[in-house]
């Protein structure tokens with residue numbers, strides 16, 4: 001077993017991705033803690049030691065604990081870990097917790113003695129870094145407008161009752177990712193000086209021939225002005241209807257099938273020569289690029305004039321940076337307090353805009 005070890009709490013979808021990516025970063029999983037006996041059996045059949053409580057796993061003294069429970073159970077897991085190991089290092093999936101759990105989380109973290117990293121993986125994107133280089137160094141863009149869109153088609157999931165987030169509504173899945181991107185773009189874009197609006201729309205569908213309405217689950221639009229007057233719009237749609245298609249990876253009127261994504265950042269303004277320019281960062285996975293490959297495209301007066309293909313596995317990179325922080329060789333890539341502020345902000349949007 002490698003010298004760097006973790007105990008994974010929760011063994012669902014995100015946990016299996018963490019298992020693969022952390023193993024590639026030299027981390028061994030000492031054990032899994034899972035409350036569902038069926039999932040404990042899955043972990044055991046995957047060759048992992050599986051426990052039902054954090055107390056049982058604590059004797060293994062992992063380098064860090066990897067919290068992959070459902071968001072509404074993050075704080076329960078953190079409480080159980082800190083109860084048996086107050087100096088535990090914690091890696092917490094995004095969103096950091098449910099909005100109503102923020103006071104409890106702050107109280108727990110105030111007494112903890114370990115390091116805490118949030119898996120806000122879009123804070124480690126090579127596509128965002130390339131977009132910033134093109135905007136500032138190559139084109140000298142005077143930024144007027146930024147759009148981040150993260151759209152996907154979750155209709156089949158909704159039909160089966162999955163992906164219905166009662167706390168953050170349509171902002172639960174992509175909201176933290178969209179905010180991580182604008183935070184990384186720099187201080188002309190973040191923080192907001194004046195919010196213009198946060199609007200969520202309802203999802204209407206038919207289940208067994210009967211109409212069903214899911215409040216706030218179809219789409220969310222948040223818009224604000226930054227301190228330097230940049231107009232920022234964050235949009236996520238869960239019905240597959242693309243709002244801001246850009247060539248060459250999304251045709252106008254694009255509608256996504258299940259399993260595909262349209263995740264872009266668009267930075268717009270005049271370049272040094274006064275041309276109207278857009279730098280568009282396309283995040284993986286799209287319908288045309290494979291996993292782990294994104295792109296940055298320059299549009300001048302609406303026409304594609306350049307395109308870079310970019311290797312970008314945000315999850316792999318961010319988890320590796322988290323491990324380096326736990327082992328003392330790098331700064332924290334994503335602190336807890338800013339992520340808690342984001343959770344509060346998203347929670348306010350989700351309830352106020354209804």
Ligand SMILES: NC(=O)c1ccc[n+]([C@@H]2O[C@H](COP(=O)([O-])OP(=O)(O)OC[C@H]3O[C@@H](n4cnc5c(N)ncnc54)[C@H](O)[C@@H]3O)[C@@H](O)[C@H]2O)c1
Pocket residue numbers: 009010011012013014015033034035036039068069070071073076077093094095119120121
């Ligand atoms: N960063 C990303 O891109 C990304 C992608 C997917 C999911 N996520 C996040 O990962 C987290 C997990 O999502 P998921 O889709 O894997 O959920 P999931 O429902 O598939 O798995 C969660 C598991 O946690 C277990 N669990 C719940 N409470 C527990 C507790 N107190 N102790 C131990 N186990 C417990 C459940 O039994 C379940 O097996 C969420 O916060 C989600 O937002 C992040």
